[in-house]
Amino acid sequence: GESVGLHLPTLSVQEGDNSIINCAYSNSASDYFIWYKQESGKGPQFIIDIRSNMDKRQGQRVTVLLNKTVKHLSLQIAATQPGDSAVYFCAENHDYKLSFGAGTTVTVRA
Amino acid sequence: ETGVTQSPTHLIKTRGQQVTLRCSSQSGHNTVSWYQQALGQGPQFIFQYYREEENGRGNFPPRFSGLQFPNYSSELNVNALELDDSALYLCASSLGTGDGYTFGSGTRLTVV
Numbered sequence: 001g002e003s004v005g006l007h008l009p010t011l012s013v014q015e016g017d018n019s020i021i022n023c024a025y026s027n028s029a030s031d032y033f034i035w036y037k038q039e040s041g042k043g044p045q046f047i048i049d050i051r052s053n054m055d056k057r058q059g060q061r062v063t064v065l066l067n068k069t070v071k072h073l074s075l076q077i078a079a080t081q082p083g084d085s086a087v088y089f090c091a092e093n094h095d096y097k098l099s100f101g102a103g104t105t106v107t108v109r110a
Numbered sequence: 111e112t113g114v115t116q117s118p119t120h121l122i123k124t125r126g127q128q129v130t131l132r133c134s135s136q137s138g139h140n141t142v143s144w145y146q147q148a149l150g151q152g153p154q155f156i157f158q159y160y161r162e163e164e165n166g167r168g169n170f171p172p173r174f175s176g177l178q179f180p181n182y183s184s185e186l187n188v189n190a191l192e193l194d195d196s197a198l199y200l201c202a203s204s205l206g207t208g209d210g211y212t213f214g215s216g217t218r219l220t221v222v
Contacts, residue, residue, distance in 0.1 A: 032209055034209075034211075036213075041215070042215050042216075043202075043214050043215045043216050044153065044200070044213045046212070049209070089152050089153075091152075093208065093209060095166065096143075096158050096165055096166040096207045096208070097143070097155040097166060097168065098145075098153070098155060098202075098211065099155070100152030100153050100154075101152050102150070102151055103151075103152055
């Protein structure tokens with residue numbers, strides 16, 4: 001079965017608000033985690049990654065938090081914009097492969 | 111620098127037929143991984159090729175096979191197509207086998 005899962009399949013957010021997308025993983029041996037954004041008709045696009053020796057990493061408008069104690073990962077998007085509407089996947093990298101969850105569909109309301 | 115390109119973008123095949131999907135890796139990348147993404151699901155790992163050798167395989171039957179060429183491009187072959195093979199097939203390239211994956215836009219395969 002899948003080792004990575006997202007808590008909620010859909011998220012509706014008001015434009016300008018912050019978004020938080022959650023993810024639980026089960027493989028405690030995983031040492032590298034990635035968030036991807038997938039728009040309709042496109043492949044997954046890299047957003048941000050984090051290694052297991054870190055608990056927080058920031059990018060442009062995005063922050064990833066890693067809690068290894070409870071095996072939880074989250075993606076925070078600041079000042080959500082219409083262009084942020086997409087499906088978001090967390091993935092864990094173990095050995096040579098990525099394991100993805102089912103994804104969270106984010107819809108931004110104007 | 112070019113990204114990952116996949117061809118064709120869309121394909122319709124009949125059950126029992128065979129199909130070949132192609133992937134050109136990003137410049138400088140030597141590893142290619144293939145994923146199957148069913149509608150509404152996350153991608154599932156099929157296999158990875160590193161320096162022209164299969165480096166690992168997911169839970170897919172032997173009728174899914176692949177190749178990697180000296181220029182690091184790759185093919186995914188699927189024999190005896192089944193209706194459940196209908197999906198988006200994604201190729202991801204990387205430098206090495208551990209991280210830095212760049213995905214292509216995929217090939218949408220429909221089996222009828």
